[in-house]
Amino acid sequence: xxxxxxxxxxxxxxxxxxxxxxxxxxxxxxxxxxxxxxxxxxxxxxxxxxxxxxxxxxxxxxxxxxxxxxxxxxxxxxxxx
Numbered sequence: 430x431x432x433x434x435x436x437x438x439x440x441x442x443x444x445x446x447x448x449x450x451x452x453x454x455x456x457x458x459x460x461x462x463x464x465x466x467x468x469x470x471x472x473x474x475x476x477x478x479x480x481x482x483x484x485x486x487x488x489x490x491x492x493x494x495x496x497x498x499x500x501x502x503x504x505x506x507x508x509x510x
Contacts, residue, residue: 437489444489446482453482 437444437452457477458464466474 437485438492446486449485449489450478450482453478453485456481 435448435452437448457474461474461477463470463474
């Protein structure tokens with residue numbers, strides 16, 4: 430969907446709050462079609478960014494900050510037919 434959003438589950442460290450917020454901002458920009466919303470829409474835009482960031486943070490905490498070894502290996506190994 431949005432190629433500039435990078436994976437936040439990294440094998441060497443957890444995502445920072447800034448990284449989570451930036452990913453949420455990119456997502457909301459893509460979905461809303463606004464690079465910068467009007468003053469009239471700013472409050473709804475900011476609330477959406479905060480909600481997506483909070484949901485992302487909760488998900489990462491529940492999943493654990495590091496991908497499993499199996500999923501990391503699977504992403505590096507080409508699919509066999």
